[in-house]
Amino acid sequence: xxxxxxxxxxxxxxxxxxxxxxxxxxxxxxxxxxxxxxxxxxxxxxxxxxxxxxxxxxxxxxxxxxxxxxxxxxxxxxxxxxxxxxxxxxxxxxxxxxxxxxxxxxxxxxxxxxxxxxxxxxxxxxxxxxxxxxxxxxxxxxxxxxxxxxxxxxxxxxxxxxxxxxxxxxxxxxxxxxxxxxxxxxxxxxxxxxxxxxxxxxxxxxxxxxxxxxxxxxxxxxxxxxxxxxxxxxxxxxxxxxxxxxxxxxxxxxxxxxxxxxxxxxxxxxxxxxxxxxxxxxxxxxxxxxxxxxxxxxxxxxxxxxxxxxxxxxxxxxxxxxxxxxxxxxxxxxxxxxxxxxxxxxxxxxxxxxxxxxxxxxxxxxxxxxxxxxxxxxxxxxxxxxxxxxxxxxxxxxxxxxxxxxxxxxxxxxxxxxxxxxxxxxxxxxxxxxxxxxxxxxxxxxxxxxxxxxxxxxxxxxxxxxxxxxxxxxxxxxxxxxxxxxxxxxxxxxxxxxxxxxxxxxxxxxxxxxxxxx
Amino acid sequence: xxxxxxxxxxxxxxxxxxxxxxxxxxxxxxxxxxxxxxxxxxxxxxxxxxxxxxxxxxxxxxxxxxxxxxxxxxxxxxxxxxxxxxxxxxxxxxxxxxxxxxxxxxxxxxxxxxxxxxxxxxxxxxxxxxxxxxxxxxxxxxxxxxxxxxxxxxxxxxxxxxxxxxxxxxxxxxxxxxxxxxxxxxxxxxxxxxxxxxxxxxxxxxxxxxxxxxxxxxxxxxxxxxxxxxxxxxxxxxxxxxxxxxxxxxxxxxxxxxxxxxxxxxx
Numbered sequence: 016x017x018x019x020x021x022x023x024x025x026x027x028x029x030x031x032x033x034x035x036x037x038x039x040x041x042x043x044x045x046x047x048x049x050x051x052x053x054x055x056x057x058x059x060x061x062x063x064x065x066x067x068x069x070x071x072x073x074x075x076x077x078x079x080x081x082x083x084x085x086x087x088x089x090x091x092x093x094x095x096x097x098x099x100x101x102x103x104x105x106x107x108x109x110x111x112x113x114x115x116x117x118x119x120x121x122x123x124x125x126x127x128x129x130x131x132x133x134x135x136x137x138x139x140x141x142x143x144x145x146x147x148x149x150x151x152x153x154x155x156x157x158x159x160x161x162x163x164x165x166x167x168x169x170x171x172x173x174x175x176x177x178x179x180x181x182x183x184x185x186x187x188x189x190x191x192x193x194x195x196x197x198x199x200x201x202x203x204x205x206x207x208x209x210x211x212x213x214x215x216x217x218x219x220x221x222x223x224x225x226x227x228x229x230x231x232x233x234x235x236x237x238x239x240x241x242x243x244x245x246x247x248x249x250x251x252x253x254x255x256x257x258x259x260x261x262x263x264x265x266x267x268x269x270x271x272x273x274x275x276x277x278x279x280x281x282x283x284x285x286x287x288x289x290x291x292x293x294x295x296x297x298x299x300x301x302x303x304x305x306x307x308x309x310x311x312x313x314x315x316x317x318x319x320x321x322x323x324x325x326x327x328x329x330x331x332x333x334x335x336x337x338x339x340x341x342x343x344x345x346x347x348x349x350x351x352x353x354x355x356x357x358x359x360x361x362x363x364x365x366x367x368x369x370x371x372x373x374x375x376x377x378x379x380x381x382x383x384x385x386x387x388x389x390x391x392x393x394x395x396x397x398x399x400x401x402x403x404x405x406x407x408x409x410x411x412x413x414x415x416x417x418x419x420x421x422x423x424x425x426x427x428x429x430x431x432x433x434x435x436x437x438x439x440x441x442x443x444x445x446x447x448x449x450x451x452x453x454x455x456x457x458x459x460x461x462x463x464x465x466x467x468x469x470x471x472x473x474x475x476x477x478x479x480x481x482x483x484x485x486x487x488x489x490x491x492x493x494x495x496x497x498x499x500x501x502x503x504x505x506x507x508x509x510x511x512x513x514x515x516x517x518x519x520x521x522x523x524x525x526x527x528x529x530x531x532x533x
Numbered sequence: 534x535x536x537x538x539x540x541x542x543x544x545x546x547x548x549x550x551x552x553x554x555x556x557x558x559x560x561x562x563x564x565x566x567x568x569x570x571x572x573x574x575x576x577x578x579x580x581x582x583x584x585x586x587x588x589x590x591x592x593x594x595x596x597x598x599x600x601x602x603x604x605x606x607x608x609x610x611x612x613x614x615x616x617x618x619x620x621x622x623x624x625x626x627x628x629x630x631x632x633x634x635x636x637x638x639x640x641x642x643x644x645x646x647x648x649x650x651x652x653x654x655x656x657x658x659x660x661x662x663x664x665x666x667x668x669x670x671x672x673x674x675x676x677x678x679x680x681x682x683x684x685x686x687x688x689x690x691x692x693x694x695x696x697x698x699x700x701x702x703x704x705x706x707x708x709x710x711x712x713x714x715x716x717x718x719x720x721x722x723x724x725x726x727x728x729x730x731x732x733x734x735x736x737x738x739x740x741x742x743x744x745x746x747x748x749x750x751x752x753x754x755x756x757x758x759x760x761x762x763x764x765x766x767x768x769x770x771x772x773x774x775x776x777x778x779x780x781x782x783x784x785x786x787x788x789x790x791x792x793x794x795x796x797x798x799x800x
Binding site for chain 1 (some may be wrong): 557566569572579582605607612614625628671721724732
């Protein structure tokens with residue numbers, strides 16, 4: 016069975032979703048065991064893929080067995096770039112699933128099975144996007160991911176989340192259509208949908224690769240993916256969509272969906288259009304790095320202006336997307352920028368997961384929506400707050416968290432490429448993050464105890480006004496994911512050496528395999 | 534107003550970029566275009582392979598069906614999942630499960646307006662006609678599902694027709710009549726069964742040690758002469774799964790949208 020790991024990783028949640036559709040509607044107790052076991056199977060498969068790629072190099076899986084001639088079937092390809100991302104997707108999804116125990120759809124507990132079906136199908140889409148080697152298949156799975164995301168956001172009880180989901184739907188559809196137009200143009204000119212096939216043709220045919228249709232295709236694919244990842248001028252949908260959605264949905268959507276879109280961009284650059292070609296067109300790279308700088312500055316500025324915890328975290332995501340897009344386009348000869356980007360995809364998924372889980376726990380069990388509501392949270396929930404602090408330190412970039420190392424690699428790439436503006440933006444944004452999080456820490460540590468001043472949000476249990484706050488951690492289902500995510504943030508930082516080594520062999524190997532042809 | 538100006542500029546730029554690329558396209562219907570024949574000097578394209586070998590590989594005369602359900606069957610599985618997801622998302626957003634007994638304020642009883650003598654005639658004529666039409670529609674839909682191998686058709690088209698036949702019952706009579714025949718529990722179950730059929734037929738080859746979607750491995754199980762016929766039967770199997778899912782979700786979307794998720798009153 017181990018040959019089939021690349022497809023099993025996404026079949027597990029797919030069959031899980033089918034099981035819920037068949038048996039979950041009547042008896043809701045079926046849901047959670049099915050979801051958790053499906054995701055555990057996925058996690059094991061993903062780890063298995065990493066081990067196989069580590070020992071044996073790139074793993075190809077020909078769906079339906081159509082190997083010869085190359086490109087008539089659909090190819091799934093796991094290499095050193097996407098296999099660690101699979102593990103992170105499975106991990107974050109598992110943490111989010113544990114977090115949703117007993118409050119899946121928040122208001123309508125009758126909709127629990129539907130929530131979990133959408134949840135599992137979202138995982139299917141994310142795994143599928145990550146592992147495929149076919150440009151059109153990416154689109155199909157982007158659709159699965161997008162539809163499930165809209166559903167997961169709109170399942171919340173408030174009207175705001177429905178409006179936010181609709182806004183996201185419009186923007187997301189535009190993004191997906193742009194991507195599809197791009198792929199259509201590629202097919203029109205090259206007659207192939209297989210990523211490696213496209214790359215081989217482009218690498219061997221200079222005039223074709225420089226033709227108008229191919230350039231247009233590239234622009235449309237990029238802009239489409241940028242919309243999907245909320246790259247700065249196209250970010251409008253993100254803050255509302257993620258901050259008004261139920262905590263359980265936000266805990267999986269915010270860390271993963273934008274990150275997987277960044278991965279698609281990296282994949283398009285590395286295995287479809289080719290790094291050599293992009294590095295030859297330096298001015299494109301400069302242009303995109305400037306856009307990224309604007310995104311970083313804008314994201315950080317917007318984050319400063321926010322009064323709500325989740326909104327602030329959403330603005331930080333926009334800045335982080337700027338880091339990753341800029342890093343990927345630095346074009347330094349040693350490819351440290353690209354390495355940093357791939358590493359940052361992993362790091363950012365984990366730290367965003369940590370922060371959103373903690374913020375979800377604060378909102379659910381402390382009624383904390385605004386920053387001021389957090390006062391005294393350290394006394395009430397010391398462990399959960401510790402998780403939040405670790406996540407915050409990682410976003411700031413304090414060693415030994417993974418955030419420090421990803422910034423280290425990104426800055427190294429930027430210095431080697433001579434992109435000093437990007438370095439400045441990165442450092443400035445880190446400073447802003449420090450201001451943001453230390454402001455929160457101050458409120459949370461030294462702020463007044465949550466007394467009558469904001470009695471509207473918390474209807475449960477602040478009866479003893481003047482007494483010190485009783486320590487009341489969120490239940491284990493929320494506490495454990497927060498702490499595990501925090502531990503992973505630190506572990507990924509401590510073991511950054513081997514991870515980065517693995518990614519770099521992948522980047523160099525993929526580029527080499529691709530440029531020598533089949 | 535400002536937003537409109539920005540939007541117009543964005544649309545104009547997008548259109549200009551698209552037009553810029555059009556001049557570079559191969560001619561319409563050109564048999565030597567890259568999509569048909571492959572890039573000049575390169576290897577022949579996949580579509581050329583399909584045209585020349587599909588019948589040999591799958592014994593399916595209709596290329597489109599074979600590509601859809603076999604060569605690119607993995608994509609189609611997820612297209613079916615997209616439809617299933619749409620149904621689930623609409624349920625998650627619209628379906629009102631609490632306060633079922635509370636009077637649904639905004640929707641006036643639609644049957645009241647028809648309770649004139651004219652209305653009754655209208656209902657009788659339309660009702661009888663639809664009662665005759667529905668079985669015919671359904672039989673034709675089954676034909677479309679089964680005949681995808683030879684002519685345009687297949688699971689998606691047939692499924693839509695089957696769904697439409699239930700919608701016709703709801704339109705000509707009332708939603709209650711349609712739900713009596715095709716209840717909520719059964720359409721959710723049937724949609725899941727459809728995906729299960731597709732994913733299951735695609736998964737079976739793994740049991741025989743072959744790759745996902747490789748229906749050729751089902752040769753022994755189906756007792757066919759060669760792998761080609763097994764592929765042909767496998768394609769039929771997944772088309773059936775698609776038809777189930779599409780039919781159920783079409784009706785589910787109609788039922789939820791027309792009654793604002795209450796599955797009561799409405800049209």
